[in-house]
Amino acid sequence: MQKALFIYYADIIKNFVPGYKDFVSVDPPKEESFGDFSTNIAMVLAKKVGKKPVEFAAEIVEKMKANADFIDISIKGPGFINWRVPNALLKKQVQDILDKDYGKIDLGKGTKINIEYVSANPTGLLHAGHARGAISGDVLANLLSFVGYDVMKEYYINDAGKQIEILAKSLHHRYMELFGKANGELPDWAYPGDYLIDTAKKLAEKHSDSFVNKKDESEWLEFFKEFAIADMMAMIKTDLDALGIHHDVFSSEKKLVSDGAVEQAVDFLEKKGLIYRGVLDIPKGKEPDDWEPREQLLFRSTAFGDEVDRPLQKSDGSWTYFASDIAYHKNKIDRGFDEMIDFWGADHGGYVKRMQAAVSAISNNEKRLDVKISQIVRFMDNGREVRMSKRSGTFITARDVIDSVGKDVIRFIMLTRRDDAPLDFDFKKVVEQSRDNPVFYVQYAYARTHSVFRQFMQTFTDKNLQDAIANSDLDLLEDEDMVMVKTLCDYPRQIVMAARNKEPHRIAFYLSDVAAKFHSLWNQGKENTLLRFIVADDYNKTCAKMTLLRAVQNVIESAFAIIGVTPVKEL
Numbered sequence: 001m002q003k004a005l006f007i008y009y010a011d012i013i014k015n016f017v018p019g020y021k022d023f024v025s026v027d028p029p030k031e032e033s034f035g036d037f038s039t040n041i042a043m044v045l046a047k048k049v050g051k052k053p054v055e056f057a058a059e060i061v062e063k064m065k066a067n068a069d070f071i072d073i074s075i076k077g078p079g080f081i082n083w084r085v086p087n088a089l090l091k092k093q094v095q096d097i098l099d100k101d102y103g104k105i106d107l108g109k110g111t112k113i114n115i116e117y118v119s120a121n122p123t124g125l126l127h128a129g130h131a132r133g134a135i136s137g138d139v140l141a142n143l144l145s146f147v148g149y150d151v152m153k154e155y156y157i158n159d160a161g162k163q164i165e166i167l168a169k170s171l172h173h174r175y176m177e178l179f180g181k182a183n184g185e186l187p188d189w190a191y192p193g194d195y196l197i198d199t200a201k202k203l204a205e206k207h208s209d210s211f212v213n214k215k216d217e218s219e220w221l222e223f224f225k226e227f228a229i230a231d232m233m234a235m236i237k238t239d240l241d242a243l244g245i246h247h248d249v250f251s252s253e254k255k256l257v258s259d260g261a262v263e264q265a266v267d268f269l270e271k272k273g274l275i276y277r278g279v280l281d282i283p284k285g286k287e288p289d290d291w292e293p294r295e296q297l298l299f300r301s302t303a304f305g306d307e308v309d310r311p312l313q314k315s316d317g318s319w320t321y322f323a324s325d326i327a328y329h330k331n332k333i334d335r336g337f338d339e340m341i342d343f344w345g346a347d348h349g350g351y352v353k354r355m356q357a358a359v360s361a362i363s364n365n366e367k368r369l370d371v372k373i374s375q376i377v378r379f380m381d382n383g384r385e386v387r388m389s390k391r392s393g394t395f396i397t398a399r400d401v402i403d404s405v406g407k408d409v410i411r412f413i414m415l416t417r418r419d420d421a422p423l424d425f426d427f428k429k430v431v432e433q434s435r436d437n438p439v440f441y442v443q444y445a446y447a448r449t450h451s452v453f454r455q456f457m458q459t460f461t462d463k464n465l466q467d468a469i470a471n472s473d474l475d476l477l478e479d480e481d482m483v484m485v486k487t488l489c490d491y492p493r494q495i496v497m498a499a500r501n502k503e504p505h506r507i508a509f510y511l512s513d514v515a516a517k518f519h520s521l522w523n524q525g526k527e528n529t530l531l532r533f534i535v536a537d538d539y540n541k542t543c544a545k546m547t548l549l550r551a552v553q554n555v556i557e558s559a560f561a562i563i564g565v566t567p568v569k570e571l
Contacts, residue, residue, distance in 0.1 A: 004492035016063045035082035042079040053079030090485045091474040097488050097551040103495045108149030115141045117343035119156040122232040123167045126239045128396040133343040133374035135414040138245045139504035142562045147499045155247040159229050160254040168224035174200035179212050199231045239398045244564045262319050265327040274300045304357035326358045341370045374419050380426040408565045412439035415508035443568050445515040446556045449549045450569040452533045472543035487517045491555050
């Protein structure tokens with residue numbers, strides 16, 4: 001396999017500068033009219049070589065001119081060098097595009113990376129908003145595995161604390177309703193929605209009325225906690241499975257606490273001089289009469305970039321969520337992960353700095369926690385916002401969305417905006433068969449390639465498609481075809497950019513570009529017979545076109561595998 005084009009050019013340019021060993025930036029220029037690629041190496045190194053950027057760029061350009069793989073070379077702005085790729089070099093790349101491993105570049109080199117995502121509290125159903133971070137986390141995990149990282153997909157179960165006690169008591173109320181021992185009105189503190197009725201029925205099927213006459217909480221509370229958590233997690237895992245998401249590890253907060261991991265983490269930080277007892281200042285925005293100063297056990301998170309030090313214990317002596325999270329991330333570090341990425345909801349943005357401070361403290365600044373915040377998703381139906389589901393009581397469930405539009409649509413649409421930007425998900429639009437529906441637009445491109453293959457077999461009944469591709473003469477492709485080839489050649493660079501920046505949405509954006517180029521070429525064929533994929537009186541040209549289509553298929557299949565979408569051969 002040859003090198004990806006951007007790496008191929010970077011290596012050549014590097015050799016133009018004696019002694020230069022760093023990676024050379026090679027990217028498309030700001031404006032398409034400037035060329036296919038651009039490099040800023042002249043500006044980066046001008047000061048080092050004691051020359052003006054434009055002057056140094058001119059020297060590099062002279063060296064480029066001696067290599068036939070650089071054409072239409074120009075210098076723009078303060079010293080950007082631009083050039084085009086000759087068709088001969090592009091055609092050499094096509095055989096690589098047909099390779100099943102096309103786009104794989106070993107960036108990770110086996111680096112162990114932990115990606116924690118979803119981690120929804122097991123107090124209810126998986127809501128539709130969780131699907132965004134779930135999908136982004138899952139696609140990033142697939143992407144990083146693709147480029148050579150050793151990835152662990154993890155879910156952290158928050159199965160300790162007050163919310164689990166409320167869950168158990170809510171379930172108990174539903175259970176007692178089944179036996180006529182509680183009225184139909186839920187207490188204000190209880191979790192609403194019908195899902196706990198189903199859980200109560202399951203409990204009653206297994207244990208009948210054995211808990212009805214147990215009046216003391218100590219006789220039933222712990223059992224109801226365990227039963228509720230197990231049933232909630234079973235439902236969550238079922239929904240995740242329907243989304244195509246499968247975690248490697250499910251870690252339990254309750255187990256961490258019961259194993260003494262929180263005390264151990266606090267003791268670890270205390271020995272480093274990072275734990276003390278003190279009184280925090282009045283929080284910003286608080287009136288003095290709302291504030292009761294209290295001495296607390298504090299972590300010196302300000303020593304690692306946080307705004308204030310953070311409490312580790314509540315007034316009743318129990319650990320704060322932050323203390324448990326410190327223990328959990330220490331556990332990750334102890335398990336040997338080189339990098340950690342967490343996907344959190346939009347309401348956790350204020351929690352990032354303290355957690356990053358804790359990871360820095362635990363690891364002596366050797367490890368970094370990268371937190372991805374998934375912004376809100378507004379679910380719309382024909383332009384009107386949809387707010388709730390009867391089964392959940394307060395929100396749209398992930399299952400509602402899966403049943404409405406299917407896994408593939410959800411996974412693709414959730415990647416059509418950056419994760420840190422709000423997203424509108426319109427049920428009507430995402431099932432339309434139009435170019436305004438991005439997932440259909442890409443699926444349609446893939447399906448069209450297969451329709452052409454079927455037409456090939458009907459036109460050339462005595463020929464074999466695979467032989468046609470294997471023995472094709474790519475010199476017969478038209479210049480317009482090479483626009484498609486250029487886009488396919490950009491796949492490895494897109495993969496690298498997405499992986500380095502931890503931005504899985506780039507893959508969906510790229511697929512939309514591939515589809516746009518393909519549909520454009522298809523439409524041009526309606527006007528120009530030379531651009532049609534099937535040329536009935538020219539078998540050799542048709543073979544070249546079939547090779548191009550197989551390259552399109554391979555890139556779409558590869559990218560779809562990363563984002564977890566199934567390619568469809570017919571629509």
